[in-house]
Amino acid sequence: MATTSTSSVSFEETDTRDDEMNSTIEQWIDELVAGVDDAQASEEFQEWLDVQSRFHDYSYRNTLLIKRQYPEASRVAGYRTWQEEFDRHVTEGESAIWIWAPIITKQCPECENSPSYHENSDCDYDETPPEEWSKGLVGFRPASVFDISQTDGEPLPDLDTEATGDAGDLVSQLTDAADEIGVTVRIVPAEEWTHGEAKGICEQLSLVDVQPLVEVRDRENEADLARTLIHEYAHALLHFDVDDDTERSKREVEAEAVAYVVGRYCGLDTSGSAFYLAAWESDDPEVVRERLGRISRTAEELIDVLEEPPAR
Numbered sequence: 026m027a028t029t030s031t032s033s034v035s036f037e038e039t040d041t042r043d044d045e046m047n048s049t050i051e052q053w054i055d056e057l058v059a060g061v062d063d064a065q066a067s068e069e070f071q072e073w074l075d076v077q078s079r080f081h082d083y084s085y086r087n088t089l090l091i092k093r094q095y096p097e098a099s100r101v102a103g104y105r106t107w108q109e110e111f112d113r114h115v116t117e118g119e120s121a122i123w124i125w126a127p128i129i130t131k132q133c134p135e136c137e138n139s140p141s142y143h144e145n146s147d148c149d150y151d152e153t154p155p156e157e158w159s160k161g162l163v164g165f166r167p168a169s170v171f172d173i174s175q176t177d178g179e180p181l182p183d184l185d186t187e188a189t190g191d192a193g194d195l196v197s198q199l200t201d202a203a204d205e206i207g208v209t210v211r212i213v214p215a216e217e218w219t220h221g222e223a224k225g226i227c228e229q230l231s232l233v234d235v236q237p238l239v240e241v242r243d244r245e246n247e248a249d250l251a252r253t254l255i256h257e258y259a260h261a262l263l264h265f266d267v268d269d270d271t272e273r274s275k276r277e278v279e280a281e282a283v284a285y286v287v288g289r290y291c292g293l294d295t296s297g298s299a300f301y302l303a304a305w306e307s308d309d310p311e312v313v314r315e316r317l318g319r320i321s322r323t324a325e326e327l328i329d330v331l332e333e334p335p336a337r
Contacts, residue, residue, distance in 0.1 A: 046328070050286055050321045054314055057285050060299030061310035070303055073182045079110050087124040091170070094122045098172040099222040100181070107171065113178030121169035128166055131158040139163045184304060186297040188252035188288050195251040195291055195331075199258070202330045208237045208261045210254070218242045225253040227260040237261035252288045252295060255327060259283035262323050275312055277305045279320055282313050286324040291331070 064070050080100060083091065091098050101122060107113045130139050133155075136148035140155040142163070173181070196212075203210040209230055220226050225241035239257040244250055259280040285298035302313065313320070 046325055047321060050324055051317065053286055053289060054317055057282060057299060058310050058313050060296060061302045064299040064303040073184050076181055090124050091122055095172055096219055097221045100173040101170040103170050107176050113176040115171050115176050119171060119175040121171060123167050123169055125165040126168035127162050128164045129160055130163055131155055132161040132163050133158060184300040186301040187246055187249040188293045188295045188297060190248045190293040192247040192251045196247050198331055199251060199254045205330055206258055208239045208258060210239045212243050213240050214243050225257040227257045237265045248293045252284045252293065255287045256280045256284040258327060259323050262326065263319060274305050278302055278312050279316050282320045283323045287327045290328055
């Protein structure tokens with residue numbers, strides 16, 4: 026996979042500065058797209074993708090149930106699924122997370138009940154015998170699942186998406202710039218983090234104050250902490266007033282591409298962004314280039330803020 030240089034870049038204050046920034050960012054986006062292609066083709070990514078495909082895509086209702094019962098949940102599966110699919114075992118004493126599982130069985134073409142319920146209903150359908158009925162959803166039943174943190178066993182494959190390098194005082198620069206960017210920022214100790222596996226979030230501060238609130242989980246790797254701050258700042262600048270779930274993956278592409286560009290500008294190795302984007306938009310890395318204008322403008326805005334001399 027393509028890697029990024031860890032040497033920082035500077036643009037001289039000249040008449041050609043904007044052109045230099047635009048051409049450099051466009052070149053970096055091209056390299057990021059190539060990196061996403063490489064990431065998708067890698068054995069590491071294919072192994073990760075195979076494992077992800079074995080997890081159910083839970084409905085909105087079940088996702089709410091899971092989060093209500095186990096807010097830090099990240100990967101859930103049934104007791105036997107953990108054993109048979111992933112060679113992991115639920116730790117003794119763990120409490121189950123309860124969801125609604127669909128009941129799929131043969132159903133009457135007219136009343137849509139299962140054969141047993143159909144027999145006791147007022148439905149008169151008798152054109153075809155029950156054994157010839159098609160299967161469909163006839164109801165739901167309670168089912169138990171467990172989060173990966175409630176299990177022990179073989180580790181699941183992971184993608185190394187972290188930024189690395191010497192962040193210097195970049196984290197403090199970014200937090201100092203929060204007012205100018207128009208966000209409230211909080212770095213939350215890991216033991217107080219309540220947003221599961223997410224590294225950061227961007228949401229409305231309160232019902233009264235509509236200013237974006239950026240929270241990031243603290244960690245030892247300050248380069249990756251800085252990358253996460255940039256990622257969430259990009260959400261605040263680009264997506265805070267956008268309410269369209271169908272755009273979620275593309276918003277992640279834009280925010281992570283901004284983090285890649287600004288992090289690279291600041292001398293960090295952000296090549297892990299390729300794996301991040303491969304996981305979010307595995308079918309079309311070209312979406313990064315398609316959104317180049319929005320990515321470029323936001324990256325330049327953040328770079329300009331970071332280049333301003335500190336207030337005295």
